Amino acid sequence: MAKKIKVGIIGAGGISRQHVEGYQKCPDAEVIAICDILPQRAKALAEEFHIPKWFDSAARLLALKEIDAVSVCTPNYDHMRSSVLALRAGKHVLCEKPIAMNARQAQRMVEAARQARKKLQIGLDKRFSSGVQFAKQVIAEGRVGKPYYARSLSIRRRGVPSWGVFGQKKLQGGGALIDIGVHSIDTAWYLMGCPRPVAVVGKTYRTIGDTPGHVGMFGPWDYKTYDVEDFAVALVRFAGGATMMIESAFCVNLDKNVFGCNIVGDKGGVSLDPLQVHLEAAGYLMDCTPNHLPRVQTYHAEVAAFVDAVAQNKPSPVPGSQIVWVQKIMDGIYASSRASREVRIK
Numbered sequence: 001m002a003k004k005i006k007v008g009i010i011g012a013g014g015i016s017r018q019h020v021e022g023y024q025k026c027p028d029a030e031v032i033a034i035c036d037i038l039p040q041r042a043k044a045l046a047e048e049f050h051i052p053k054w055f056d057s058a059a060r061l062l063a064l065k066e067i068d069a070v071s072v073c074t075p076n077y078d079h080m081r082s083s084v085l086a087l088r089a090g091k092h093v094l095c096e097k098p099i100a101m102n103a104r105q106a107q108r109m110v111e112a113a114r115q116a117r118k119k120l121q122i123g124l125d126k127r128f129s130s131g132v133q134f135a136k137q138v139i140a141e142g143r144v145g146k147p148y149y150a151r152s153l154s155i156r157r158r159g160v161p162s163w164g165v166f167g168q169k170k171l172q173g174g175g176a177l178i179d180i181g182v183h184s185i186d187t188a189w190y191l192m193g194c195p196r197p198v199a200v201v202g203k204t205y206r207t208i209g210d211t212p213g214h215v216g217m218f219g220p221w222d223y224k225t226y227d228v229e230d231f232a233v234a235l236v237r238f239a240g241g242a243t244m245m246i247e248s249a250f251c252v253n254l255d256k257n258v259f260g261c262n263i264v265g266d267k268g269g270v271s272l273d274p275l276q277v278h279l280e281a282a283g284y285l286m287d288c289t290p291n292h293l294p295r296v297q298t299y300h301a302e303v304a305a306f307v308d309a310v311a312q313n314k315p316s317p318v319p320g321s322q323i324v325w326v327q328k329i330m331d332g333i334y335a336s337s338r339a340s341r342e343v344r345i346k
């Protein structure tokens with residue numbers, strides 16, 4: 001039997017639990033250590049999931065020679081630091097989304113992976129959903145023709161995270177856009193075939209999150225430390241003429257939460273949430289719905305794909321080198337908002 005891939009987890013907060021469960025479902029992997037700067041969190045998860053070792057720092061975890069791969073599950077400010085440390089220590093890295101606070105940091109991570117000859121995968125788990133995979137296949141079969149426009153939304157009417165540091169710009173890099181908009185951008189961009197972004201015009205707003213007395217679907221958040229955007233809107237232009245419109249909100253005075261994506265081509269269209277293919281047939285406009293789809297736990301599926309890429313030494317399906325472009329789009333939206341004009345993406 002092939003040797004199991006030994007895994008360490010950096011950061012023992014909310015999302016790390018999904019990673020641990022994902023690895024524990026993989027016959028080819030085992031989690032042997034976990035760390036957190038709040039060591040009681042690492043200890044608690046180690047005990048719950050029977051993880052043999054726990055530490056209070058990434059450096060101590062990475063000193064374990066037997067570790068082959070790590071998941072970086074820390075807040076955004078630490079993604080680059082822990083990922084680069086891990087890559088330099090010779091470990092493969094699955095880093096949570098967004099790849100980093102900005103594209104400069106993202107590129108340092110990609111360079112570290114290149115130099116170490118190790119995998120760097122980013123936790124854009126929505127790609128693994130059965131709906132996105134269905135839409136990808138429909139597009140691959142030519143049923144929508146050439147995609148030229150995408151509209152992608154991640155809108156919470158009042159959904160500021162009440163845990164962690166999601167409202168603090170210096171620790172997260174931004175708010176709704178970098179936290180949930182990143183999924184909207186990546187999903188639409190992936191379905192469009194990852195065209196090269198060339199320019200973006202966008203605007204971000206903070207009108208609600210830093211003031212007291214609001215309703216919150218995740219409970220009250222710390223409005224006093226909140227200095228990120230509540231809402232972002234942008235239009236991205238791609239080489240070849242395609243465009244993408246995105247809207248993302250932690251809180252906005254719209255009627256409801258909306259998470260959806262439409263891809264439009266010259267022959268048809270495809271929508272997620274609800275999942276439909278829009279066609280013309282038999283002289284009618286048709287909306288087709290798949291009869292059944294497999295249930296996919298997307299966090300576990302991304303972990304399984306990472307383990308497979310490491311075990312089989314094959315390319316990761318969500319490589320850091322590709323996701324730098326997603327970060328460049330987000331950097332461009334923030335820059336465009338600051339400058340009040342369209343900015344080029346290089």
Ligand SMILES: NC(=O)c1ccc[n+]([C@@H]2O[C@H](COP(=O)([O-])OP(=O)(O)OC[C@H]3O[C@@H](n4cnc5c(N)ncnc54)[C@H](O)[C@@H]3O)[C@@H](O)[C@H]2O)c1
Nearest residue numbers: 011012013014015036037038073074075076078096097164
């Ligand atoms: N893919 C998704 O849909 C998804 C969902 C949730 C969270 N995330 C991402 O996961 C990351 C963490 O989010 P979360 O909800 O688990 O946050 P969290 O606050 O619950 O957990 C983060 C943990 O990291 C620890 N930590 C902070 N700095 C550290 C360091 N330098 N070394 C070791 N540990 C450190 C914190 O003490 C905390 O326990 C974020 O980047 C977030 O964007 C992704």
